[in-house]
Amino acid sequence: MRMKKLKNILRMNGTLFCFKNYCSILVCMLLISANIMNAETKGNEKVNKFVKGLVRDAHTKQPINAAQITVLNNSISATTNEKGIFSLNVSSEKEILVISAYDYNVRQISIQSKDSLVIDLYSDIFSNYYEKVDMLTGLSNNLTMVSSGKNANDFSKSQSVTADELIQSELGGDVRAISRSGVAGMGASLFIRGFNSLNSNAQPLFVVDGVLMNNLYDVKSIHGGFFSNPLNDIDVSDIESITVLKDGVSIYGSKAANGVVLINTKRGKGMVTKINANILTGITSQPNSIPVMNADQFRTYASDLIGTSGLTNDQVANFSFLQDDPSKPTYNTYHNNTKWANEIYQTGVTKSYSINAKGGDEKALYYFSLGYTGISGVVKSNDMQRINARFNADFNMSKLFSMGLNIGFTNIDRSITDDGVNPYTSPTWLSAIKAPFLSAYNYTSTGANTSELAYSDELGIGNPRAIVDKYSNSVRQHSFNISWIPTFHLSPNFTLSSQLDYNLNKTTEDYYSPMFYVAKRMIDGIGYSQNSHTNQVMRNMAIFDDTRLKYTKQFAKYNQINAVLGVRYLNNYYESDYIEGHNSGSNSSTNLPGSFASAFFKVNGVNNFTNSLSNYLNVDYSYDNRYLLSVATSVDGSSRFGSETKGGFSMFGKSWGVFPSANAAWLVSSEKFMRYVDFINHLKVRLGYGITGNDNIEDYATHTYFSTLRQETYANGIVLSNIANPQIQWETTYRKNAGIDLGLLNDRISLSFDYFSGITKDLLTLKSQPYVSGLGVYWSNGGELSNNGYEFSANFKLLNLKSLKWEFGFSVGHYENKILSLPLINGSTDYTTSVYGGEVLTAVGQPAGMFYGYKTNGVYATEADAASANLYILNQNGSKSYFKAGDVRFVDGDKNGIKDGVIDANDKQIIGNPNPKLYGNITSKLSYKKLTLSTLFTYSYGNDVYNFQRSQLETGSDYSNQSTAMLSRWTAEGQHTTQPKAVYGDPMGNARFSDRWIEDGSYLRLKTVTLSYTVPIKSNFIEGFSVWISANNLVTFTKYLGPDPEFSAQNSVLFQGVDVGLVPTSKSYYVGLKLNL
């Protein structure tokens, strides 16, 4: 009989799996399982402890009727009577009871060999401390490792567009999350426990419904300042839980060094049909910007500057803006006072609707949702529309076989303009630097204003209004995902499941920079570009399979084992096609490639296949629920690994990495002696050690290959472009962790502290090839860095009155990053990287990302001051230029301490550190009857910022508008000021990368305030109805001079703390409705 069933399964299996490789694995697994089934033993539970108790409300002390009491890991359960009394037989004296009741939070209580217990439950208005957490191998509620999870109730009143925004607001102390910009859906850069890489991806691995997501880390958008965030494909209202895992993630071996974030979407859970509708609408106010000069101030500045430009009188006379005769026809053109920011910013509007239904019967459970999000941004003509649908189902085919099915579809359309510091095409930046005496519109020859948009001006700056009005560009994203999850319940102990997933993500970007409205620009080595059209299509297709054999067994009374053995296979294909043309000669003829000049033509693309395979085993062992041990190992292979790696072992011509981890915990509060320490309700001590890897190696680095080079349209040549490095391997991170969890004073206070210490070795580094190979650089492994730090979180139930309840919490994260060693390249270990006009130092003994530049000490007020300092710079032709009055006083102090009088590269030193000393959030939840007021503060302390946008607004070297700080520029002998004089072209380099642009980026921000009200409706039809209003970014305390202290120019480690002037986050206000049917 059993064999017959097995044959059926095998047959099914054969048709379902097209992977030839997996058939063999599954067949073997099944055959083996058959043996095990015969060998299985029945657990005989001996009851040896009788316990009874009282369950009551923590405030009123009134008994709670019909509370359910279960035993951790076991099926034994009981229910309280109307007096709140229950009694129960348990098998262990140290058993943990799990008590749940309607309207109350779950609580876990250890029996501690007591015979009777009094258990107080807290209202579910408070956050739930004992909730089960989604882990890599399933739900768990007694963990050996630190994890931070949040589930759907926490997100229901969120106006976040993407999951990474949620992580920032909900898990602030666990993850260092930095918003990329104020543009909706751009998400955040996330760093878990410091920087675990230098040159490779340092972002965590996202696992969405069990499927590894490609975060497209190094994919560059053609739109300036835009980031194509794959997490934007998930509607937040579909998310059931988000869990951040920092250690014990070795079953994701070579992909887990930066931590793992698990995102699970909602599924049908019960047979009752539930319909849930959410409506949200909100406005976003025009963001702050650095204040710039008005028309008169700028005219004075520009006139000053002309005086320093060395132009002849004839040339100066060509500047029309200097004409001050109102009778001249051009007078009106040059005598406006335009607030350019008002021309391109607007109040943004967000609308979001989602509806979902779940329910089912014994045969099948389903969850279905539809969502729409429409956002018109704070920059005109920047908007986003997202439509998403999701269908998750679970089919119970038979006792032996069940099946899951997940389908998701998302479509995102954006229109967009360039963002950030870009003096040609970014309307936001142009609005800062455009001369305020000009108008967005032309004047007629008689001086009458028209509605015709003006062309770029005589100062070489385009018209931002024309760009937002006429030429927004587009991004279209489609993503489709389907997952099929057959599960075979082979025996009570064994479950075999497989998840087969197909994921397609396609992004089409189209970019046009118009003629006339945008100033023409010089492209090095090619010529002047008047207009340009760029198009990029990117496609990421992933086939994923995760086959697992699960084993659950309780034996010899106290022992519990959960084991998972699995094989994971990921086949990822990424393709990108890029085309760029310039100078079509008109704004109406823009076909690629036909209309464009061939000399500027550019095509590019990649086809990257990546295969990776992981064999993993995870065993959780628990003795009496007091002593917990979790051991995991994965053995990973990848097409990216070389065949002769040093860190792995070789088998079948491939190299394999081994990533073990062990985590142990002791639940001290279950011990008998703890019954005498009654102010401690929960005490767990945790220890862990694990090895993980980072496999973000450049594809094909292990191969010798040719690539194609084009000679105009005539011919293709192929040239050797890479030679094999068979030693290339993953970066390896070794991390220790020690932690303690505490529940105090009847669980009114909960605390959690973790100390971690990690070392990452084999850092992926670019090295120079020996010149005889004819090639430039290659990836190799070398160097080490460490991350040590702690995380602390605390939660207090401050008030638990009848109607008034107040909960307060905060979290603190801290890490110390240090580079321990670097490979010797060209005779030096240390190097600098050029970052937006600045320089970032990578040096042994220092943290990653240090700003490296000149120190300054004010401005020379008088010629005598300057002469006494007697400093100079060396010009290209070897002549000396001495600093004069009005120039910046750079500090002359070479590395070796010698003051040589010349200000040159030897005078550079460390001038800032972008790593914060502390970061985290502060939360408060105050509820009175049906009203709840939630507030969230986020903060970062001790991080330095390179204010690149200010550095570009205070150069005093060209005809772009300047910040009002430049009003106090040095203009006359003896003037004491901090701003140097304005000189065309900045010959002395006063605006060079120096501590003038480094600022303290510490801030405390009132990120969100939400007031929600649960409308008391008694209806058979409506189960719940709540309305809420919320305000974001109301107050920010900071000394930072830029518009917003929170930004992240790029994901990569070396680009942190650089403010490149992306649209900042601004105040926003939302109203939302939530309806449960």
Added chain:
Amino acid sequence: MKKIFNILVVVVLISFISVGCSDILDVKSNRITYENDYRMSSPNDTVYAMEGIWNQLRNIADSYVLLGELRGELLDVTENSNMNLREISNFEISKDNPYAQIKDYYSVINNCNYVIQHIDTSYTTHGQRVMRGFLASVKSIRAWTYMQIALNFGSVKYYVQPILTEADAEAVNNYPDISMNELSDLLIADLIPWENETLSQFLWSKSFPVHFVLGDLYLWKGEGYYDKAATEYHALMVSDRYGIDFYQSAWAIKNKVISVSSGFTTDWIKSFTASYGETITKIYCPKGFGRQFNLDSLNYNNQFGPSAVSIKNWDTQIYHNTPLDWIPGDLRKFGSMISKNDVSIDNSGNITSYIYPTSTFSKPIILKYLIYDQNVLVYRSSLLYLRYAEAVNRLGKPNLAFAVLKNGLRSATMNTPSIVPLNERTTEKYMDFSDRQFDYNVGIRWRGLGPKLKDPGFSVLTLGDCDSTFVIKQQANLNDSILYVEDMIQKELALETAFEGNRFHDLMRFAIRRSNPDYLAEIVSEKHPANKAVIREKLTHPENWYLKK
């Protein structure tokens, strides 16, 4: 328990085995070609690799020109010059100077090695073993490139098997450095079997003739090899019918001014263009599709320009149309440089219109580079004849060498004892200019300075007189005459082939041949009036002639 454990071990092993047996971890791409998938068994396959080599050659083409000329005395930096160009001009070239990247040269070598190793020369179509032509052109490219490495960097690491792994690269990196002299022997042996092969041409590029490269190698070998050099150069003149043609109709001097005629631009200047029949070797460097061609934009942006020395060289000559109608200056000046204001250049750097050059060269740019039209010209007919002259002069035939400048090599010249004296008339093959293809050869200097220099017996022109002042001045002995003529050749190279990329190496060769570094130091330091002594001192040490690797 034990049983279960055993089972788990088996499962893990099986998953490994299934992986090991299949290619589950192997990946392909449509955009790259794995080395072991690319073999050249037919012309269709080979042409891509050949085009790839030309693609790599273009990476060193502008550095060939800039290293060859900016280090010489004819091309100079300007106030607009960037640091890289200044470094070259001042002999302070840093390692990261983009025009001194030795790896770019080795990239050509390694790609050539790959083709040479894998090309299937037995392939036959229409009764022709066509792949031999491919192989010959690759071998000559490789030899020329090796020669450039040795001349620019002082020595080479010589390898002929392609580097395909990091380990290969490390191994080759440990090879000994060999000198130009040792290298020449290896390259000569490698090239000789291929010297009569018809080379394959690609696109608008023109290959490096094996004869020319061999001739150069022999010339660098020096004493004892001059006859072989002359033979190679002569063989190329014969096989590919290269001559020195005359375009009298191209211009006219009337009343001591150059008359404006379209012929000036289309015919005279044409003799320098890359599309002209006298072009022997050129590297096609088109822009577009993300490729740049630096020489063009550097030139257009006045990042370099003709030196005062080169202008003086030309201006001290006199161009004669007739003995009475003349203008000061060498007409080759007008083919070599131009005022930026006299040409219209579009955004891409292409000439859209050309105005007749005025005598005031404000912001002069190099006309040769413009009319090369995104090509780098390496060898042309004039250089071939001048190199021939250099070889035969050292064979003790200064009058024959001189005839290359003044008279043109053709049977009439060879048979005129007043031009080629009897004692220089020998019977080697390289002395044979009897073929009718040579009948229109004129002297190179004659062509640049006008018909007054015309030799008697030239039938096309009847006007004018032979320039009786242009002669080999009486010398004490043959050796002095040879040195005298060699100086004339050196000066003629400056007038005729200025800016074309060969100047510094030519001077090196003369100096080495004479064991006199001062020869080079004196000429080059003329360009640096401000710090002449410093540059001169530096260049008297031959180790400073070479770049850091």
